[in-house]
Amino acid sequence: MGLADCHFNILKSLGLRIFQAVLTVLGASVLIWSLLPLTPGDPALRLLEAQGIVAPLPQEIEAVRHDWGMDRPLPVQYFQWLKRILHGDFSTSFQSGKPVLNELGKRLPCTLMLAGIALAIALFISISAALIAASYEEQWPDHLIRALTQISATVPSFLMGLLILYLVVLKFNRGQIISGGQFRHVWLPALCLGIGRSASWTQLLRANLLEMLSKRYTLVAKGRGATRLRVLLKYALPNAAIPFLTAVGVGIGTLLGGAPIIEVIFSWPGTGNFVVESIAARDMPVIQGFVMISTIIYIVMSFLVDTLSELMDSRIRIKGGV
């Protein structure tokens, strides 16, 4: 296969992936839009209730229905909604009356900070733990790390959060329960999220490293006199990293969507916390906007991960043209 063919294949599969991603976003948008008409009860009535109007007059309901376009046929409503979304208009929150995008945007920096630090912690823990476990295979450091990953895969993140909260904040008086989203308070929730993520990542990377270490090319490297560390880092790690990075990419997608449970436990003022409040208040535009944005982030991340791993791994590239 010539180099030109190879480039053509990459472009073709890239185009195909973009097309698939756009279709998926469109499909998801239909599902997410349909949340509003599917909600039991009259949406106009709920909108008024959310604004604190208890017993609205029929004319008032009619007026709201007309203003929000709820009196038109459903497909028309969908395309109007999609058009507004494409212009960045996610309509206004039932509760506060402010644009949903502003409300979410206000809380996004907090979620991004939490996700970023959590990701850094998870990457640090999983890469170092997997390297240690793989280089001491079937010795005590490996057994210890495997036992720890097994345990932390069994402890749900909210339980971990509550334990950390109890031990660190209440027993040792470090950190704070109520945080205003400042940088110095991000460590505990980030640690919690990071530990939760790192368990499966460690298991994955360890397994891949061991697989690479059993391959012949690493044996050749050893035979040529490379040190154990060099074989591990220079020969095994790059190839073992590809499936690991795929998992990490998908993990970033979910992290950026907000971690409602951890945000609630540490009263972290991010988007996840906000959406839980909105669910309790049945503030549909906020829920729709949040779900739509998280979904787009998630799909874009999956797309990036697929493309990146294709570029990195020639085996997928050749097959990926189809």
Add this chain to the structure above:
Amino acid sequence: MNNKYNSLNFVQKNTGKIVRRTLFTKFWGIRSGRAGLILALFLLTVVSIGPVFVEDDPNAINLENKLARPSTNHWFGTDNFGRDQLARVLVGGRTSLGAALIVMGCILIISLTVGIAAGMAGGIIDMLLMRFVDVLLALPSLIVALAIVGVLGVGLHNMMMAIIISSWAYYARLTRSYVINARQRQDIIADRLAGISWPRIVTGHILPGVFSQVIIILTLHLGGIIIDIAGLSFLGLGIQPPMAEWGAMLSGSRLYFARMPWLLIIPGTAIFLSVATANLIGNALRSASSTEG
């Protein structure tokens, strides 16, 4: 053929007796499988008949006796409303574990139905169903569950429905691929040649194999279902007060952990044990089935 015979049955070393190796005997032969099964029986027995032996009403508020330490009257102490923790953790277990098993059963039924329909019908029905499944799979499942609870409103049944809707798609796709594989099997082709109708082939020859394959993968996910139920209940999106549920118990008393760590430890241990049990059984089932015949 001889090989196949040997892998299904093995000759016991000392007695020379031939023992048939079923999935269960292999499962029982794995240490974690035995431990998981015993733990599961223990947990299910305790939460199903346990509440009968506890006289305290799990929802009875007694403010004079709130945040009591464990004693002979209240083995696990009382919470911030003076409710007996033992009674609540047992009754809450019925909710948590019962809900998890029901969710698992519903996912199994839906995904088997959709997967078999798609795999057997083929053509346009298959394409439409699988495109729908693809879109669902492309969405982050926690976000989907939150959105559905947002639409339906909070409550135990709505939350269970949300978890079912956000997680059936993967198993439907799995079922479909098993069905498509099974259709090309020699025994199925032989059935066709013998003139057996498709409905009979599906129920008699395809379903049993597909069923066991899907249920093994689903058991690996049972721990995740238990965590999802407890997590969403913790957020207040599941069962509503004063009813007990492990996640809801944790969120209800989280301001009092400093004075009463029991309020954290007991429901927390219950959740941990259940998830660990589910994982033990799931992993053992997977190993048992992967070494089968």
